[in-house]
Amino acid sequence: MIAIVKYNAGNVTSVKNAIERLGFECIVTDNSEELQQADKVIFPGVGEASxxxxxxxxxxxxxxxKNLKQPFLGICLGMQLMCDYSEEGNIDCLGIFxxxxxxxxxxxxxxxxxxxxIIxxxxxxxxxxxxxVHSYYAEVCEETIATCNYVLNFSAALQKDNFYGVQFHPEKSGKIGEEILYKFLILNF
Amino acid sequence: MLKKRIIPCLDIKDGKTVKGVNFEGLIDAGSPVELAKRYADEGADELVFLDITATIEKRKTLADLVEVIAKEINIPFTVGGGINSLEEAATLILRGADKVSLNSSAVKRPELIQEIAGQFGSQCVVVAIDTKFTNGEWKVFVSGGRIETDLKTVDWAKKVEALGAGEILLTSMNSDGTKNGFEKSVLKEVIQVVNIPVIASGGAGSKEHFKEVFEETNVSAALAASVFHFGEISIPDLKMYLKMNNISIRTTL
Structure with missing residues (x-):
């Protein structure tokens, strides 16, 4: 089972639709046990960081x-919340990246x-x-696995252990986005 | 590098596409979902659905349609046409629309822009401006271009940005339907005064028109309807042409 983290940021509809288009089932939940037991966890997000x-x-x-062990994917604001800190609302975040x-x-x-x-x-x-679609960006760091250039170079994708984050929206990125999402959904470790 | 976007626009009435289409291989030529999928597969960068239904039942039909589109389409899409309240916008966004487009309703009650942007973010709010050159200046028209307002187009553009609009879809009534090309003068005037993306609309008749508008103005995107629906311009062909002319454009394999 794929779990999408339910919280107050963003519209999970498009992520859920994209996962279902790929033939996977998913639940949208904020229940910690359900999140811990899921095969994969997706952390979407459109909204404000603080x-x-x-x-x-x-x-x-x-x-x-922070303590999940299965493959975890943050998208857009979700990815930004996985970083140390965000200027948006001047807030300490999860500190994974x-x-x-x-x-x-x-x-x-x-x-x-x-x-x-992406580069x-x-x-x-x-x-x-x-x-x-974003006004804030994550600076390039050791965990950056792909960059993008707009005004400056920033992290398009990050990875650390089981944690993945992408600044772009794979669920809205046509066929290539579906391929990226599919590769995540079939990760096995 | 950020690419210029090509956006087909589909007019919807009672859940069906209005303008005839002559694509081969569509199961239902009147189905917005089929047509939208076709455009997405061909490389459209975004889609706009404009509901022109005039009945009270329209909200329900439109929201149902949005849900189906969101399930089927893997690129961003905007929905517009008669959205008068935060509640209506919220329904469409929660059913899966990436953005809503406001036109006359924003002129009537500008705070609507603020309300939607406040709840869902500026990136969700497109303000469509219909403009016409009249008595020596560009003015804003409402109600499908039938009614002239007192607003000057540049002033209204500045105001919608200040209220939280994330994008402006600027349609020149003078060029709409003429197939003589986009109206570049008003696009330039608006782009000069705002710091949000502007989408050119009205007048596309050839591939050269797209090239000109991207070369001569700083528009972020260009929108067209009939040239795509009637197969006069194919999206892959247009994109390859623009790319060969050094326009920054997205192509797929």
Whole structure:
């Protein structure tokens, strides 16, 4: 069973739809036992960082999430909440990824909205653009596994042990997004 | 690099696409879901569904349709047409729409922009502006372009940004339906005064028109309806053409 973390940030509908399109079943839950027992956990999020963190703490989901052992994927705000700190609401986050989340400097339109390419091992993935909508970004750090450039280079994807995070929306990124999501859903360790 | 977006727009009435389509291989040419899937597979970057149903039943039909679209489509989509309240917008967003588009209702009650942006974020709110050049200036029109308002287009654009709009969909009534190209002058005027993405709409008739609007203005996206529906321009062909002309555009394998 795939579990989607239910909290006060964002619309889980699109993530749930994408998982079901790929033929997997999923539940949307904030029950710690259900999250601990799930094969995979997805942590979506569209919203504001400090209020989302406050909610997670209140429900004691912050400790539950940090201690999960199965493959875990944070999307957009979910990924940002997995970092050390976010400038959005000046809040300490889950601290899984050793990096900070900052607001884009106003040198271009903010948010970045639309399709952009990701760079892996110094190489730009052509024909594999993914969809981004965000005003804040995670700085590149040791756990960064792919970057993206908009105004500056930032983390497009991060990984540490069983924890994965993507700034883009695989659930809205066409076929390539579905492939990325599928690869996560069939991870086995 | 962030890409310029190509956005087909589908007019919906009573749950069906309005304009005739001549795509081959569609099971139901009137089905917005079929058509939307086709566009998504062909490489459309986003979709806009504009509900033009005039009955009181429309909200339910539209919300049901949005739910089906959200299940089937793997790219972002916007829904617009007669959204008058936060409650209506919330229903559509919770059923799976990525963004809602406001037009006359925002002119009538600008706080609606604030209310929706406050609850769901600016990225959810597109304000559609219908504009026409009249008596020497660009003015805002409402009710499907039939009624002139006192608002100057640039002033209204600044105001919607201040209220929390995440994007502006700017349709030039002068060029809409002419197939003579996008109206670049008003796009430039609006882009100069706002710091949110502007989508060009109205007048697309050829691939060159898309190239021109991307080369000559800083629009983030271009929207069209009939040229796509009638197969006059195919999306893969358009995108390859733009890419070969050095426009930053998304292509897929």
């Amino acid at each position: 209020s989302a963190m406050a909610y997670l703490k209140e429900k004691e989901l912050d400790e539950v999430i 050793k990096t900070k989340v900052k607001k884009f400097p106003p040198l271009d339109l903010v948010p970045q909205m639309g399709w952009n390419s 892996q091992n110094g190489k730009e993935n052509e024909n594999e653009d993914v969809y981004f």
